[in-house]
Amino acid sequence: MGQAKIYYDSDADLGVLSNKKIVFLGFGNQGSAQAQNLRDSGIPNDQILIANRVDSYAETAKAKGFHVEHDFATAAKVADVLFILIPDQVQPRVFNEQFSPKLKSNATIVVASGYNVFFNLLKFQPGQDVVMVAPRMIGSSVRSLHEKGRGFPCFVSVEQNGTGKGLDAALALSRAIGATKQGAIASSVREETVMDLFAEQALWPNIIMMFREAFNILKDAGCSDEALCYEMWMSKEPAEIFERAADDGFVAQLKHHSTVSQFGQLSGSLKLEGGAMREHFKDILYNQILSGKFCEAFSQIEDDLDKEGDTNPLNELYKRSEEMELVKAEKRVRARLAGLL
Numbered sequence: 001m002g003q004a005k006i007y008y009d010s011d012a013d014l015g016v017l018s019n020k021k022i023v024f025l026g027f028g029n030q031g032s033a034q035a036q037n038l039r040d041s042g043i044p045n046d047q048i049l050i051a052n053r054v055d056s057y058a059e060t061a062k063a064k065g066f067h068v069e070h071d072f073a074t075a076a077k078v079a080d081v082l083f084i085l086i087p088d089q090v091q092p093r094v095f096n097e098q099f100s101p102k103l104k105s106n107a108t109i110v111v112a113s114g115y116n117v118f119f120n121l122l123k124f125q126p127g128q129d130v131v132m133v134a135p136r137m138i139g140s141s142v143r144s145l146h147e148k149g150r151g152f153p154c155f156v157s158v159e160q161n162g163t164g165k166g167l168d169a170a171l172a173l174s175r176a177i178g179a180t181k182q183g184a185i186a187s188s189v190r191e192e193t194v195m196d197l198f199a200e201q202a203l204w205p206n207i208i209m210m211f212r213e214a215f216n217i218l219k220d221a222g223c224s225d226e227a228l229c230y231e232m233w234m235s236k237e238p239a240e241i242f243e244r245a246a247d248d249g250f251v252a253q254l255k256h257h258s259t260v261s262q263f264g265q266l267s268g269s270l271k272l273e274g275g276a277m278r279e280h281f282k283d284i285l286y287n288q289i290l291s292g293k294f295c296e297a298f299s300q301i302e303d304d305l306d307k308e309g310d311t312n313p314l315n316e317l318y319k320r321s322e323e324m325e326l327v328k329a330e331k332r333v334r335a336r337l338a339g340l341l
Protein backbone atom coordinates (compact mmCIF):
# COMPACT_ATOMS: atom_id res chain seq x y z
CA MET A 1 0.00 0.00 0.00
CA GLY A 2 1.06 3.59 -0.48
CA GLN A 3 4.23 4.56 -2.25
CA ALA A 4 5.85 2.05 -4.56
CA LYS A 5 9.60 1.86 -4.98
CA ILE A 6 10.87 3.03 -8.36
CA TYR A 7 14.04 1.55 -9.85
CA TYR A 8 16.30 3.50 -12.19
CA ASP A 9 19.32 2.59 -14.36
CA SER A 10 21.62 3.31 -11.42
CA ASP A 11 19.92 0.54 -9.38
CA ALA A 12 20.78 -2.08 -12.00
CA ASP A 13 24.07 -3.81 -12.78
CA LEU A 14 24.26 -5.14 -16.33
CA GLY A 15 27.34 -7.11 -15.22
CA VAL A 16 25.13 -9.84 -13.75
CA LEU A 17 24.15 -10.75 -17.31
CA SER A 18 27.67 -11.33 -18.54
CA ASN A 19 28.08 -14.75 -20.16
CA LYS A 20 24.42 -15.56 -19.58
CA LYS A 21 22.46 -17.07 -22.45
CA ILE A 22 19.29 -15.03 -22.86
CA VAL A 23 16.49 -16.77 -24.71
CA PHE A 24 13.42 -14.97 -26.00
CA LEU A 25 10.48 -17.27 -26.52
CA GLY A 26 8.57 -15.28 -29.14
CA PHE A 27 9.51 -12.46 -31.47
CA GLY A 28 6.16 -10.67 -31.69
CA ASN A 29 5.10 -7.28 -30.34
CA GLN A 30 7.13 -7.48 -27.15
CA GLY A 31 9.72 -10.10 -28.13
CA SER A 32 11.05 -8.19 -31.13
CA ALA A 33 11.13 -4.89 -29.23
CA GLN A 34 12.74 -6.25 -26.07
CA ALA A 35 15.33 -8.40 -27.86
CA GLN A 36 16.44 -5.49 -30.04
CA ASN A 37 16.59 -3.09 -27.07
CA LEU A 38 18.62 -5.63 -25.10
CA ARG A 39 21.08 -6.07 -27.96
CA ASP A 40 21.41 -2.29 -28.30
CA SER A 41 22.26 -2.17 -24.58
CA GLY A 42 25.47 -4.02 -25.34
CA ILE A 43 24.51 -7.64 -24.73
CA PRO A 44 26.45 -9.54 -27.43
CA ASN A 45 24.35 -11.09 -30.18
CA ASP A 46 25.88 -14.51 -29.45
CA GLN A 47 24.39 -14.40 -25.96
CA ILE A 48 20.89 -13.90 -27.38
CA LEU A 49 18.77 -16.68 -28.85
CA ILE A 50 15.27 -16.34 -30.29
CA ALA A 51 13.17 -19.48 -29.74
CA ASN A 52 10.43 -19.35 -32.32
CA ARG A 53 8.31 -21.85 -34.20
CA VAL A 54 8.64 -21.77 -37.99
CA ASP A 55 6.64 -18.71 -39.00
CA SER A 56 7.00 -15.14 -40.24
CA TYR A 57 8.14 -13.92 -36.81
CA ALA A 58 11.12 -16.27 -37.00
CA GLU A 59 11.96 -14.91 -40.44
CA THR A 60 11.86 -11.35 -39.11
CA ALA A 61 14.19 -12.31 -36.27
CA LYS A 62 16.64 -13.86 -38.74
CA ALA A 63 16.44 -10.82 -41.00
CA LYS A 64 17.40 -8.68 -38.01
CA GLY A 65 20.51 -10.78 -37.50
CA PHE A 66 19.40 -12.79 -34.47
CA HIS A 67 20.21 -16.46 -33.91
CA VAL A 68 16.95 -18.39 -34.14
CA GLU A 69 16.21 -21.86 -32.71
CA HIS A 70 13.06 -23.66 -33.83
CA ASP A 71 13.51 -26.61 -31.49
CA PHE A 72 12.22 -25.46 -28.12
CA ALA A 73 13.88 -28.27 -26.13
CA THR A 74 17.29 -27.17 -27.46
CA ALA A 75 16.57 -23.54 -26.60
CA ALA A 76 15.34 -24.48 -23.11
CA LYS A 77 18.51 -26.46 -22.32
CA VAL A 78 20.84 -23.52 -22.95
CA ALA A 79 18.76 -20.74 -21.37
CA ASP A 80 20.11 -18.99 -18.29
CA VAL A 81 17.36 -16.41 -18.77
CA LEU A 82 14.07 -17.11 -20.54
CA PHE A 83 11.74 -14.29 -21.56
CA ILE A 84 8.25 -15.76 -22.18
CA LEU A 85 6.87 -13.47 -24.87
CA ILE A 86 4.23 -15.48 -26.70
CA PRO A 87 0.48 -14.81 -26.26
CA ASP A 88 -0.72 -15.38 -22.69
CA GLN A 89 -3.25 -18.06 -23.63
CA VAL A 90 -0.65 -20.33 -25.28
CA GLN A 91 2.03 -19.90 -22.59
CA PRO A 92 0.89 -22.69 -20.22
CA ARG A 93 0.85 -25.31 -22.97
CA VAL A 94 4.10 -24.29 -24.67
CA PHE A 95 6.07 -23.53 -21.50
CA ASN A 96 4.90 -26.44 -19.37
CA GLU A 97 5.26 -29.05 -22.09
CA GLN A 98 8.26 -27.88 -24.08
CA PHE A 99 10.38 -25.64 -21.84
CA SER A 100 9.80 -26.47 -18.19
CA PRO A 101 11.11 -30.07 -18.33
CA LYS A 102 14.39 -29.00 -19.98
CA LEU A 103 15.14 -25.69 -18.27
CA LYS A 104 18.11 -25.32 -15.94
CA SER A 105 17.16 -25.65 -12.29
CA ASN A 106 18.52 -22.15 -11.57
CA ALA A 107 17.20 -20.37 -14.68
CA THR A 108 15.62 -16.92 -14.52
CA ILE A 109 12.19 -16.85 -16.09
CA VAL A 110 10.76 -13.50 -17.12
CA VAL A 111 7.11 -12.77 -17.82
CA ALA A 112 5.72 -9.54 -19.26
CA SER A 113 2.26 -10.05 -17.83
CA GLY A 114 1.20 -11.32 -14.42
CA TYR A 115 -1.80 -13.46 -15.41
CA ASN A 116 -0.31 -16.94 -15.81
CA VAL A 117 1.95 -16.60 -12.77
CA PHE A 118 -0.76 -15.16 -10.52
CA PHE A 119 -3.15 -17.96 -11.41
CA ASN A 120 -0.38 -20.62 -11.04
CA LEU A 121 -0.72 -21.81 -14.63
CA LEU A 122 3.03 -22.16 -15.25
CA LYS A 123 5.16 -24.91 -13.71
CA PHE A 124 8.42 -23.68 -12.18
CA GLN A 125 11.11 -25.50 -10.25
CA PRO A 126 11.89 -24.21 -6.75
CA GLY A 127 15.48 -23.16 -7.58
CA GLN A 128 14.43 -20.93 -10.47
CA ASP A 129 13.88 -17.20 -10.33
CA VAL A 130 10.54 -15.98 -11.63
CA VAL A 131 10.42 -12.29 -12.31
CA MET A 132 7.98 -9.93 -13.98
CA VAL A 133 9.21 -7.16 -16.25
CA ALA A 134 5.98 -5.80 -17.68
CA PRO A 135 6.16 -2.80 -20.00
CA ARG A 136 3.01 -0.71 -19.78
CA MET A 137 3.33 0.06 -23.44
CA ILE A 138 2.74 -1.63 -26.78
CA GLY A 139 5.77 -3.34 -28.31
CA SER A 140 6.31 -0.89 -31.14
CA SER A 141 6.58 1.95 -28.60
CA VAL A 142 8.89 -0.09 -26.35
CA ARG A 143 11.20 -0.13 -29.36
CA SER A 144 10.68 3.38 -30.76
CA LEU A 145 10.97 5.14 -27.38
CA HIS A 146 14.21 3.26 -26.70
CA GLU A 147 15.57 4.22 -30.12
CA LYS A 148 14.83 7.84 -29.26
CA GLY A 149 16.86 7.42 -26.07
CA ARG A 150 13.78 7.56 -23.91
CA GLY A 151 12.24 5.06 -21.54
CA PHE A 152 8.77 3.64 -21.07
CA PRO A 153 6.68 2.84 -18.01
CA CYS A 154 7.19 -0.67 -16.68
CA PHE A 155 6.28 -2.82 -13.68
CA VAL A 156 8.91 -5.06 -12.11
CA SER A 157 8.69 -7.75 -9.44
CA VAL A 158 10.31 -10.91 -8.14
CA GLU A 159 7.73 -13.65 -7.68
CA GLN A 160 10.04 -16.53 -6.85
CA ASN A 161 13.58 -15.95 -5.66
CA GLY A 162 15.06 -19.40 -6.21
CA THR A 163 18.67 -18.24 -6.55
CA GLY A 164 18.42 -15.50 -3.93
CA LYS A 165 19.53 -13.04 -6.61
CA GLY A 166 16.21 -12.63 -8.41
CA LEU A 167 16.01 -8.88 -7.90
CA ASP A 168 19.50 -8.28 -9.31
CA ALA A 169 18.53 -10.27 -12.39
CA ALA A 170 15.15 -8.55 -12.73
CA LEU A 171 16.73 -5.09 -12.53
CA ALA A 172 19.58 -5.92 -14.91
CA LEU A 173 17.11 -7.32 -17.45
CA SER A 174 14.82 -4.31 -16.99
CA ARG A 175 17.72 -1.99 -17.63
CA ALA A 176 18.87 -4.00 -20.65
CA ILE A 177 15.47 -3.68 -22.33
CA GLY A 178 15.35 0.03 -21.49
CA ALA A 179 12.75 -0.21 -18.74
CA THR A 180 14.63 1.51 -15.92
CA LYS A 181 15.45 4.65 -17.90
CA GLN A 182 12.16 6.31 -17.00
CA GLY A 183 11.80 4.33 -13.78
CA ALA A 184 10.44 0.81 -13.32
CA ILE A 185 7.76 0.63 -10.64
CA ALA A 186 7.97 -2.16 -8.06
CA SER A 187 4.78 -4.15 -8.44
CA SER A 188 3.60 -7.75 -8.31
CA VAL A 189 1.80 -10.21 -10.56
CA ARG A 190 -1.21 -9.80 -8.28
CA GLU A 191 -1.31 -6.03 -8.67
CA GLU A 192 -0.68 -6.14 -12.41
CA THR A 193 -3.26 -8.85 -13.03
CA VAL A 194 -5.91 -7.31 -10.81
CA MET A 195 -5.56 -3.89 -12.44
CA ASP A 196 -5.56 -5.29 -15.97
CA LEU A 197 -8.52 -7.60 -15.47
CA PHE A 198 -10.43 -4.97 -13.52
CA ALA A 199 -10.00 -2.43 -16.31
CA GLU A 200 -11.02 -5.05 -18.87
CA GLN A 201 -13.93 -6.58 -16.99
CA ALA A 202 -15.30 -3.75 -14.88
CA LEU A 203 -14.24 -0.29 -16.01
CA TRP A 204 -14.34 -0.59 -19.81
CA PRO A 205 -17.51 -2.70 -20.02
CA ASN A 206 -19.27 0.05 -18.08
CA ILE A 207 -17.81 2.72 -20.33
CA ILE A 208 -18.99 0.78 -23.40
CA MET A 209 -22.41 0.30 -21.79
CA MET A 210 -22.64 4.03 -20.95
CA PHE A 211 -21.80 5.03 -24.51
CA ARG A 212 -24.35 2.52 -25.83
CA GLU A 213 -27.14 3.79 -23.59
CA ALA A 214 -26.24 7.46 -24.09
CA PHE A 215 -26.31 6.92 -27.84
CA ASN A 216 -29.76 5.28 -27.74
CA ILE A 217 -31.29 7.95 -25.50
CA LEU A 218 -29.92 10.87 -27.48
CA LYS A 219 -31.00 9.23 -30.73
CA ASP A 220 -34.53 8.81 -29.34
CA ALA A 221 -34.41 12.49 -28.41
CA GLY A 222 -33.88 13.35 -32.08
CA CYS A 223 -30.09 13.63 -32.45
CA SER A 224 -28.73 12.42 -35.80
CA ASP A 225 -26.34 9.50 -36.23
CA GLU A 226 -23.75 11.83 -37.73
CA ALA A 227 -23.90 14.35 -34.89
CA LEU A 228 -23.80 11.62 -32.25
CA CYS A 229 -20.86 9.72 -33.72
CA TYR A 230 -18.83 12.90 -34.00
CA GLU A 231 -19.89 14.27 -30.65
CA MET A 232 -19.18 11.06 -28.79
CA TRP A 233 -15.94 9.69 -30.25
CA MET A 234 -15.18 10.27 -33.93
CA SER A 235 -13.99 13.82 -33.27
CA LYS A 236 -11.35 12.24 -30.99
CA GLU A 237 -12.44 14.57 -28.19
CA PRO A 238 -12.44 11.77 -25.59
CA ALA A 239 -8.91 10.79 -26.67
CA GLU A 240 -7.82 14.40 -26.28
CA ILE A 241 -9.41 14.64 -22.83
CA PHE A 242 -7.47 11.59 -21.67
CA GLU A 243 -4.27 13.01 -23.12
CA ARG A 244 -4.84 16.22 -21.17
CA ALA A 245 -5.65 14.16 -18.06
CA ALA A 246 -2.26 12.45 -18.40
CA ASP A 247 -0.44 15.76 -18.95
CA ASP A 248 -2.28 18.19 -16.66
CA GLY A 249 -4.19 16.07 -14.16
CA PHE A 250 -7.32 13.95 -14.09
CA VAL A 251 -9.50 16.80 -12.78
CA ALA A 252 -7.22 19.73 -13.64
CA GLN A 253 -7.75 19.08 -17.37
CA LEU A 254 -11.34 20.29 -16.89
CA LYS A 255 -9.97 23.84 -16.91
CA HIS A 256 -9.60 23.50 -20.70
CA HIS A 257 -13.38 23.13 -21.02
CA SER A 258 -16.01 25.89 -21.03
CA THR A 259 -17.37 27.13 -17.71
CA VAL A 260 -20.73 25.50 -18.43
CA SER A 261 -18.93 22.22 -19.07
CA GLN A 262 -16.74 22.46 -15.96
CA PHE A 263 -19.78 23.21 -13.79
CA GLY A 264 -21.80 20.38 -15.32
CA GLN A 265 -19.05 17.78 -15.03
CA LEU A 266 -18.01 18.62 -11.49
CA SER A 267 -21.47 19.08 -9.99
CA GLY A 268 -22.78 16.05 -11.87
CA SER A 269 -20.02 13.68 -10.83
CA LEU A 270 -20.02 14.84 -7.20
CA LYS A 271 -23.78 14.28 -7.04
CA LEU A 272 -23.37 10.63 -8.08
CA GLU A 273 -22.70 8.72 -4.89
CA GLY A 274 -21.53 5.61 -6.76
CA GLY A 275 -22.84 3.07 -4.25
CA ALA A 276 -24.38 0.69 -6.77
CA MET A 277 -21.31 0.91 -8.99
CA ARG A 278 -19.05 0.24 -5.99
CA GLU A 279 -20.94 -2.95 -5.18
CA HIS A 280 -20.86 -4.02 -8.82
CA PHE A 281 -17.12 -3.32 -9.05
CA LYS A 282 -16.43 -5.24 -5.82
CA ASP A 283 -18.45 -8.17 -7.12
CA ILE A 284 -16.33 -8.31 -10.29
CA LEU A 285 -13.07 -7.85 -8.38
CA TYR A 286 -13.65 -10.41 -5.63
CA ASN A 287 -16.12 -12.89 -7.09
CA GLN A 288 -15.00 -12.93 -10.70
CA ILE A 289 -11.30 -11.98 -10.77
CA LEU A 290 -9.65 -12.79 -7.43
CA SER A 291 -11.77 -15.91 -6.87
CA GLY A 292 -10.22 -17.39 -10.05
CA LYS A 293 -13.70 -17.84 -11.57
CA PHE A 294 -12.88 -15.85 -14.70
CA CYS A 295 -9.54 -17.61 -15.14
CA GLU A 296 -11.21 -21.00 -14.90
CA ALA A 297 -13.95 -20.07 -17.36
CA PHE A 298 -11.45 -18.55 -19.79
CA SER A 299 -9.23 -21.66 -19.65
CA GLN A 300 -12.24 -23.71 -20.80
CA ILE A 301 -12.73 -21.66 -23.97
CA GLU A 302 -9.06 -20.92 -24.77
CA ASP A 303 -8.76 -23.57 -27.49
CA ASP A 304 -11.96 -22.35 -29.16
CA LEU A 305 -10.39 -18.92 -29.64
CA ASP A 306 -8.25 -20.32 -32.49
CA LYS A 307 -11.33 -21.53 -34.40
CA GLU A 308 -12.75 -19.86 -37.48
CA GLY A 309 -16.32 -18.57 -37.68
CA ASP A 310 -19.16 -18.64 -35.16
CA THR A 311 -17.73 -21.46 -33.04
CA ASN A 312 -15.07 -19.00 -31.89
CA PRO A 313 -16.61 -17.38 -28.80
CA LEU A 314 -14.92 -14.05 -29.54
CA ASN A 315 -16.46 -13.93 -33.03
CA GLU A 316 -19.81 -14.66 -31.45
CA LEU A 317 -19.42 -11.70 -29.09
CA TYR A 318 -18.42 -9.43 -31.96
CA LYS A 319 -21.50 -10.55 -33.85
CA ARG A 320 -23.76 -9.71 -30.91
CA SER A 321 -22.07 -6.32 -30.51
CA GLU A 322 -22.92 -5.53 -34.13
CA GLU A 323 -26.55 -5.40 -33.01
CA MET A 324 -25.86 -2.27 -30.95
CA GLU A 325 -27.53 0.76 -32.53
CA LEU A 326 -24.29 2.69 -31.95
CA VAL A 327 -22.37 0.20 -34.11
CA LYS A 328 -25.02 0.06 -36.85
CA ALA A 329 -25.23 3.86 -36.98
CA GLU A 330 -21.47 4.23 -37.07
CA LYS A 331 -21.28 1.85 -40.05
CA ARG A 332 -23.80 3.97 -41.95
CA VAL A 333 -21.95 7.18 -41.10
CA ARG A 334 -18.58 5.78 -42.14
CA ALA A 335 -20.01 4.40 -45.40
CA ARG A 336 -21.51 7.81 -46.14
CA LEU A 337 -18.22 9.54 -45.39
CA ALA A 338 -16.43 7.17 -47.75
CA GLY A 339 -18.97 8.11 -50.42
CA LEU A 340 -20.46 4.62 -50.49
CA LEU A 341 -24.03 5.64 -49.66
Ligand code: NAI
Nearest residue numbers: 026027028029030031057085086087090112113137138139
Ligand atom coordinates in the same frame (compact mmCIF):
# COMPACT_ATOMS: atom_id res chain seq x y z
P1 NAI B 1 2.41 -11.68 -29.85
O1 NAI B 1 0.97 -11.99 -30.16
O2 NAI B 1 3.04 -10.57 -30.61
O3 NAI B 1 3.25 -13.03 -30.01
C1 NAI B 1 3.70 -13.45 -31.23
C2 NAI B 1 4.81 -14.45 -30.98
O4 NAI B 1 4.27 -15.63 -30.33
C3 NAI B 1 5.45 -14.91 -32.27
O5 NAI B 1 6.83 -15.03 -32.05
C4 NAI B 1 4.83 -16.28 -32.52
O6 NAI B 1 5.70 -17.14 -33.21
C5 NAI B 1 4.63 -16.78 -31.09
N1 NAI B 1 3.50 -17.74 -30.97
C6 NAI B 1 2.19 -17.50 -31.15
N2 NAI B 1 1.47 -18.61 -30.93
C7 NAI B 1 2.35 -19.57 -30.63
C8 NAI B 1 2.23 -20.96 -30.32
N3 NAI B 1 1.04 -21.55 -30.28
N4 NAI B 1 3.36 -21.65 -30.06
C9 NAI B 1 4.56 -21.06 -30.09
N5 NAI B 1 4.75 -19.76 -30.37
C10 NAI B 1 3.66 -19.03 -30.64
O7 NAI B 1 2.57 -11.49 -28.26
P2 NAI B 1 2.75 -10.11 -27.47
O8 NAI B 1 1.60 -9.22 -27.73
O9 NAI B 1 4.14 -9.61 -27.70
O10 NAI B 1 2.61 -10.64 -25.97
C11 NAI B 1 3.67 -11.33 -25.34
C12 NAI B 1 3.58 -11.11 -23.84
O11 NAI B 1 3.77 -9.71 -23.58
C13 NAI B 1 2.24 -11.46 -23.22
O12 NAI B 1 2.49 -11.98 -21.95
C14 NAI B 1 1.52 -10.12 -23.13
O13 NAI B 1 0.55 -10.07 -22.09
C15 NAI B 1 2.71 -9.21 -22.80
N6 NAI B 1 2.50 -7.81 -23.11
C16 NAI B 1 2.11 -7.46 -24.38
C17 NAI B 1 1.97 -6.13 -24.73
C18 NAI B 1 1.72 -5.75 -26.16
O14 NAI B 1 2.22 -4.73 -26.59
N7 NAI B 1 1.01 -6.53 -26.96
C19 NAI B 1 2.15 -5.06 -23.73
C20 NAI B 1 2.67 -5.51 -22.46
C21 NAI B 1 2.81 -6.86 -22.18
